Amino acid sequence: MAGAGFESLERCLEKHLPLADLQEVKRILYGKETRKLDLPSRAFEAASKRDFELQGYAFQALTEQQRRPRTLRMGLVQNRTPLPADTPVVKQVTALHRRIEAIVEVAAMCGVNIICFQEAWTMPFAFCTREKLPWTEFAESAEDGPTTKFCQELARKHDMVVVSPILERDTEHGDILWNTAVVISNSGAVLGKTRKNHIPRVGDFNESTYYMEGNLGHPVFQTQFGRIAVNICYGRHHPLNWLMYSINGAEVIFNPSATIGVLSESLWPIEARNAAIANHCFTCAINRVGEEFFPNEFTSGDGKKAHRDFGYFYGSSYVAAPDGSRTPGLSRNRDGLLVTELDLNLCRQVNDIWGFKMTGRYEMYARELAEAVQPNYSPKIVKE
Amino acid sequence: MAGAGFESLERCLEKHLPLADLQEVKRILYGKETRKLDLPSRAFEAASKRDFELQGYAFQALTEQQRRPRTLRMGLVQNRTPLPADTPVVKQVTALHRRIEAIVEVAAMCGVNIICFQEAWTMPFAFCTREKLPWTEFAESAEDGPTTKFCQELARKHDMVVVSPILERDTEHGDILWNTAVVISNSGAVLGKTRKNHIPRVGDFNESTYYMEGNLGHPVFQTQFGRIAVNICYGRHHPLNWLMYSINGAEVIFNPSATIGVLSESLWPIEARNAAIANHCFTCAINRVGEEFFPNEFTSGDGKKAHRDFGYFYGSSYVAAPDGSRTPGLSRNRDGLLVTELDLNLCRQVNDIWGFKMTGRYEMYARELAEAVQPNYSPKIVKE
Numbered sequence: 001m002a003g004a005g006f007e008s009l010e011r012c013l014e015k016h017l018p019l020a021d022l023q024e025v026k027r028i029l030y031g032k033e034t035r036k037l038d039l040p041s042r043a044f045e046a047a048s049k050r051d052f053e054l055q056g057y058a059f060q061a062l063t064e065q066q067r068r069p070r071t072l073r074m075g076l077v078q079n080r081t082p083l084p085a086d087t088p089v090v091k092q093v094t095a096l097h098r099r100i101e102a103i104v105e106v107a108a109m110c111g112v113n114i115i116c117f118q119e120a121w122t123m124p125f126a127f128c129t130r131e132k133l134p135w136t137e138f139a140e141s142a143e144d145g146p147t148t149k150f151c152q153e154l155a156r157k158h159d160m161v162v163v164s165p166i167l168e169r170d171t172e173h174g175d176i177l178w179n180t181a182v183v184i185s186n187s188g189a190v191l192g193k194t195r196k197n198h199i200p201r202v203g204d205f206n207e208s209t210y211y212m213e214g215n216l217g218h219p220v221f222q223t224q225f226g227r228i229a230v231n232i233c234y235g236r237h238h239p240l241n242w243l244m245y246s247i248n249g250a251e252v253i254f255n256p257s258a259t260i261g262v263l264s265e266s267l268w269p270i271e272a273r274n275a276a277i278a279n280h281c282f283t284c285a286i287n288r289v290g291e292e293f294f295p296n297e298f299t300s301g302d303g304k305k306a307h308r309d310f311g312y313f314y315g316s317s318y319v320a321a322p323d324g325s326r327t328p329g330l331s332r333n334r335d336g337l338l339v340t341e342l343d344l345n346l347c348r349q350v351n352d353i354w355g356f357k358m359t360g361r362y363e364m365y366a367r368e369l370a371e372a373v374q375p376n377y378s379p380k381i382v383k384e
Numbered sequence: 385m386a387g388a389g390f391e392s393l394e395r396c397l398e399k400h401l402p403l404a405d406l407q408e409v410k411r412i413l414y415g416k417e418t419r420k421l422d423l424p425s426r427a428f429e430a431a432s433k434r435d436f437e438l439q440g441y442a443f444q445a446l447t448e449q450q451r452r453p454r455t456l457r458m459g460l461v462q463n464r465t466p467l468p469a470d471t472p473v474v475k476q477v478t479a480l481h482r483r484i485e486a487i488v489e490v491a492a493m494c495g496v497n498i499i500c501f502q503e504a505w506t507m508p509f510a511f512c513t514r515e516k517l518p519w520t521e522f523a524e525s526a527e528d529g530p531t532t533k534f535c536q537e538l539a540r541k542h543d544m545v546v547v548s549p550i551l552e553r554d555t556e557h558g559d560i561l562w563n564t565a566v567v568i569s570n571s572g573a574v575l576g577k578t579r580k581n582h583i584p585r586v587g588d589f590n591e592s593t594y595y596m597e598g599n600l601g602h603p604v605f606q607t608q609f610g611r612i613a614v615n616i617c618y619g620r621h622h623p624l625n626w627l628m629y630s631i632n633g634a635e636v637i638f639n640p641s642a643t644i645g646v647l648s649e650s651l652w653p654i655e656a657r658n659a660a661i662a663n664h665c666f667t668c669a670i671n672r673v674g675e676e677f678f679p680n681e682f683t684s685g686d687g688k689k690a691h692r693d694f695g696y697f698y699g700s701s702y703v704a705a706p707d708g709s710r711t712p713g714l715s716r717n718r719d720g721l722l723v724t725e726l727d728l729n730l731c732r733q734v735n736d737i738w739g740f741k742m743t744g745r746y747e748m749y750a751r752e753l754a755e756a757v758q759p760n761y762s763p764k765i766v767k768e
Contacts, residue, residue, distance in 0.1 A: 266415030
């Protein structure tokens with residue numbers, strides 16, 4: 001069905017499987033079980049009143065002699081766009097600010113230290129339309145646009161690092177647009193920004209019509225709570241993108257996304273989780289929820305009739321740990337806040353067990369890749 | 385439990401879930417459904433008589449104008465070691481030859497064109513012991529050892545490409561050992577060999593005691609049926625290893641493995657499948673089955689008592705397709721043959737949809753990796 005009718009994989013398994021089978025299925029599917037996090041009842045009450053789902057889980061690490069636990073709480077937010085896409089731009093942005101503010105308040109009740117919103121969170125995902133106005137009017141300055149200012153206030157008020165993925169207008173460089181995530185320190189200062197490194201040309205994801213591949217490389221942000229990076233959306237399909245963030249020291253890599261059921265739903269549980277395993281870090285996959293309808297109809301390059309909807313954003317945001325375990329997903333059909341408690345010491349502990357960096361042979365791959373991109377490269381094919 | 389008691393994830397879900405839910409769960413977990421392959425009843429009868437599981441599935445591709453379908457049938461074999469590890473070496477090897485011969489005969493009845501056996505298939509996975517004799521006596525010449533000769537006969541007899549992962553003794557280079565896969569053409573000629581590129585230092589996988597990282601790079605073998613490569617065992621944790629085989633043109637990448645429940649079972653469905661997605665190719669994950677006991681006790685570097693068993697090899701061999709769909713796994717507790725029919729045209733079709741190679745920015749990564757491996761590299765960390 002790929003639409004809103006099916007709430008979540010986990011809820012379905014829990015409903016139907018006998019306990020012993022459920023445990024075995026969960027072990028194979030999800031690895032070591034994550035503990036349910038004891039969140040304050042007023043947080044659940046507020047979430048219920050504000051009509052969004054709240055789930056909390058904890059990952060654990062071993063105790064070390066030389067390092068104290070580096071425990072933090074992370075918040076992942078998934079949401080619908082509350083107003084129709086044909087509402088005036090400023091109204092839509094304001095409504096999204098209000099919605100996020102209400103969710104972040106609950107995150108604060110839950111003791112969240114770092115929060116990340118979904119890709120291009122201040123707007124409908126309008127790139128399917130290939131229309132420029134009004135959609136490019138959602139673009140803002142990363143440094144001092146209204147959304148960054150709004151997030152700075154949130155950060156200061158709640159002592160929370162805020163990762164805010166927006167459409168950026170780069171007035172310093174000829175007014176071009178970027179798909180960008182702004183990272184704001186819990187002090188309220190803009191720590192920096194990072195840009196989407198890989199741009200899709202898939203189905204209705206006509207993003208290459210609007211912005212180019214990011215030019216900021218793979219920066220990692222040292223926050224008070226740990227080192228974080230942001231791999232935006234389509235970058236999750238590129239293992240090298242995750243790898244370079246990890247080589248630069250990221251302990252948590254966020255993957256704010258916007259993706260729909262028919263295209264990617266069976267890939268969703270695989271890619272970010274594989275990246276957590278391959279890079280000995282935590283990964284956070286965030287997807288928006290619901291359907292968005294646009295004023296003018298458009299076609300999808302699939303031979304089908306013109307239409308006004310992009311498809312079904314299936315939510316299902318989750319966190320994966322370096323040991324390959326993961327939280328259940330948020331629902332497929334509701335706004336939600338996923339709170340996870342984690343001890344970053346787990347990253348190095350798993351690194352020391354599995355050793356993928358030590359055994360990675362990156363010199364060899366740097367050389368092989370440099371050869372492979374040459375126009376006259378001959379693939380190494382053995383023939384009889 | 386992580387032992388033999390639980391037969392398979394798929395069997396469990398099929399037993400307990402109502403049909404509509406089962407379909408939705410399968411869609412989310414496995415993507416587009418694979419069709420059951422209609423295999424000859426005499427093959428099922430022979431498999432039953434010879435006490436191994438036989439399963440068959442088909443992946444489909446679209447019809448093209450300029451290329452005919454490039455359909456082939458692949459066989460993946462998972463098996464126990466039939467004799468105890470303290471039996472004389474030559475008896476163990478002979479018993480394994482006989483067992484594989486019996487399974488390959490059934491593969492031939494099923495029209496299999498390319499078959500791949502599990503890692504170091506002629507021996508128990510004795511590297512846990514750190515003892516040299518008798519285990520190094522299982523090593524053979526890749527070019528003309530008894531196992532290669534045996535596989536050449538199989539290949540000729542059944543007109544089948546055979547991928548034979550063995551422990552190789554390299555007499556031309558000082559009698560060193562390698563973990564190698566020999567690729568034998570359906571003509572019976574040795575097409576070439578490829579070596580395990582990444583060697584684990586994890587738990588009881590003391591393989592670095594026996595052999596070093598492969599020195600043959602990432603060769604791809606052009607067979608009559610398609611271009612294949614072999615990423616042996618621990619190499620599946622390294623996305624760059626898969627990538628280089630893919631860049632060199634592999635349409636099918638085999639991953640013959642030997643891995644146990646407590647270490648890797650929840651990673652197993654993720655990594656090879658992620659590689660199929662990320663590289664627009666088919667991947668074939670093969671694991672051995674059951675327990676192996678060794679004559680002398682050994683410890684595992686985990687503070688626990690010495691013991692004689694390595695752990696439970698959980699089978700669960702499967703094939704993943706470039707569109708992210710996959711077959712169910714073979715069972716966790718029986719020898720098995722998984723036959724898949726696939727049209728290699730699907731690789732380029734998915735490549736043209738998702739475009740991960742085109743959007744891969746390998747020049748950037750070649751440069752970044754080359755910088756990152758320098759001893760004086762400073763990770764790109766942004767601080768407040």
